[in-house]
Amino acid sequence: MTDGRGDIELAGVCKSYDGVTHVVDGVNLRIPDGAYCCFLGPSGCGKTTILRMIAGHEDPSAGEIVIGGQNVVGMAPVQRRTAMMFQSYALFPHLSVRDNIAFPLRVRGLSKVARNRAADAMMEKVRLTEFADRLPAHLSGGQQQRVALARAAITEPRVLLLDEPLSALDEQLRVQMRGELRRMQRELGITFIHVTHTQLEAIALADVVVVMERGKIKQAGPARDVYASPHDRYVAEFLGGQNVLSGKVEKVNGATFTLSQSAQGSIEVPMQNRPPSIGDRIDIAVRRDDVELIRPDKGVPPGHAAGLPSRVLAIEYQGSFVKVMLDAVPGDDFIAYVPERTFFRDPLDVGDLVLATWAVDRVRSLARS
Template sequence: MSKAAEIDIVSVSKVYGSTTAVHSISLKIPSGSYCCFLGPSGCGKTSTLRMIAGHESISSGDVRLGNVVVTDLPPAKRGTAMMFQSYALFPHLDLIDNVAFSLKMKGVDKEERRAKALEMLKLMQMEPYATRRPAQLSGGQQQRVALARALITDPEALLLDEPLSALDPFLKIRMRAELKKLQKSLGITFVHVTHSQEEAMALADIIVIMNDGRIEQAAHPREVFERPATAFVARFMGDHNVLSGRVVESGNGTVTLEVTEGQTFTVAGPDQEPGSPIDIGVRTDRVRLATPSEKTLGFNGIVSNVEYRGASVKITVIGAGSDDFTVIATDADYFEKPVSVGDAVPLSWGLEDAVLLGRIAA
């Protein structure tokens, strides 16, 4: 396999007519890493992937692969390979010819390209099916063939557009493990677009969260989980509640905000301008159904929903200006003292379980 390349995205924008799909983003993807672009539909993640691949023109800015500026190069000259969501296999060709297709286009002779295709099918544990057509395969098998076809060109980076979205939940989890193993054994850079937080957390060395054409945060999964950069990241990842208000006091490493309903909450953080808008994130799994003590913060709310999830129970509460404040309780804690929709409940958490969230200038 060829060496992995660092991907450097420098002030890249994508404009379609009067719509800006990607707003001047900059990002370095380290060589040999597994990078997941994550975000809601229409956030710009697929446009970004397609610009790296060369399947979409760049309106302004540059993309570098290693030390080569590939902005104006056609896809086949970039050292990248792309695996599409639909797999895009040729129905009339057997697996060997499907996998060998790009080498055929490059004029590689038949024996050599078929031998290389077989080698790739072997890597994907698909060698026994070499003479079959795509229609005779399951979704997971088709996906392996699409991967073999993308990897046959020895790319420095493999680009994957929602590769697991068509698979059933059990197969998704299995293929996730296989993708991670494959990336580690090949050592090349993987860039993977998904809208699944769980998928990104399971696979990535670096998660890039996009919203409205901008990067909200690019960091290791643990940092994204523990310290979301913005209210959008906190809400999108689903592991922090967001409380919004105005600064009433700050100093000595803490900031106090007041929410619209009048309650005040404190969070660790640098001084803020009094009166300025502020968001804080509170870990859902650290909130307790308990009255706040001198060492904890909290408020009283009304339970609006209870969802049993096996090992945990998700309780949604209305209060402190939030209509979906979430508590994740262990099943043991919950069933020891269950609550129902409509109950008034006290909530509390420690100062260290809240994080000051930043804001991205539009």
Template structure:
């Protein structure tokens, strides 16, 4: 059900010559939600984000925000703001002036724009570095400045294009928590493009999985991960095996597959990967399909299995999840 506060894509299409980058997608983004648009390279997620932002023209269809069609409006008049992957900070301006830049362009007086910039720098924990130039900041600090700069226009929707991809893994996890906190505090919609499943699962209220220019599945992270509708979503989100089972394509979670003493299916171990609290055992079953079992480290090392050894794998038939064609 739609409300006036929603962002809605209506039969949105983007063509580059004969190539269709986004193919007739329709979707309603709930207000004040954290949405992750995810999928492999070339699936259409960044083109979709750029059309919402106004940095890419719409070939056909529309974009509606708060009940108003915004597809033909310039970026600054849409009620959206975009934070770019490379941060795009002005090297010659200090942090405060970078954040205040869009207000300066609108003719806001210096005292007012500086006061607002400092309030936002405070929000992202960067007020103490207001006089520094971008080159004097770390990657994580630059990202916080870019975030404050995007938020100064008081957007209804903040668009983030792979904002964490340039950060090291430790900082990425810290910044995930920061983004989630900010979104909750500000109460606005964040639409975050990523190709990282773990990032999407950690952040999103809704995951929108794109493949080949269309939305393949959308819903709460637990639903998309736990009940993938298609083989693509099952494989892309990870954690599932996809098998032919009695004439149907099915998915079974890797953590539902067990090493059994009898019954189940015969298999040959192919690879063993230690992952700390668990071991990922990949095996080939009759018919040649590969299957991965996630086994607790205690259970595995009580009876270790080496690549090349025969074993039997079993699962509860009720946990098999049938996939759409």
């Protein structure tokens, strides 16, 4: 028998449909009991396949999936005590909210009294009590989603799996439902595994973010760590919020090294791990909200890493900040998020020349992909 824990371990998990190409390729990962974990990546990266293998809808070609200390490969979903909420919601149009939520208990043979009691308790948790007798067609998109979530949770799973649950909602409702999902996860106290291709969604919701590319995990960890400290260029660019630059090491200075940026000058980078060698090609990342824009006649302040000569290509007002796009890196995006009040003290125009700069301790070197 499995116990009540929802901790998950994926050990060497592979999935191939033709025996040659691996959709999931040697994935190793631990997810703590009661965590909210988001698998994040582009279409075809293997994240939904992992979700289906945890659920029991597919078996891995190799490796183990351990839930609550037991290898569940080959076991049915009901034995694993997993439940899945599908992107389409798949509600029964002819059943009321109460009967939709109670349906899994009906399949298990519970009496009408017992399943309605459980459904009423679950409706209270997801704030659907006043809609108990409505049909799905008479609900909003967000209400339908809560019905689907309640129906998945009523079986008291150890692990609840969500496949792109917010993709069909408009932006305002997505933000609202993010809060609803997080609230429910904490209230239920069970492990949530959520698949998404939306970076902001993963960062807003997850205790653990898993970034994937071509069947492999590129980085996994707390949302803030993955966003603020990406391991490599792929993670930095996929999550967004970072500018990535490349250059050759021209000098090693003890606590820092100097990266040559050809026509753009050189950049001082703090030493983080083992010292690089002169001539090594290195990728570095600096957050867009750490970039300061200075008029060329003012010069670079002391303690700053660089002064990249740049021309303003475009300006977008974003409310609390202004997004300024620059030509600092030929052939690539370079963006500064300037606080609104800072920007409008000395507004820039398209075509203006500036120096893009940042404090030395705000830049980090990346591993080579």
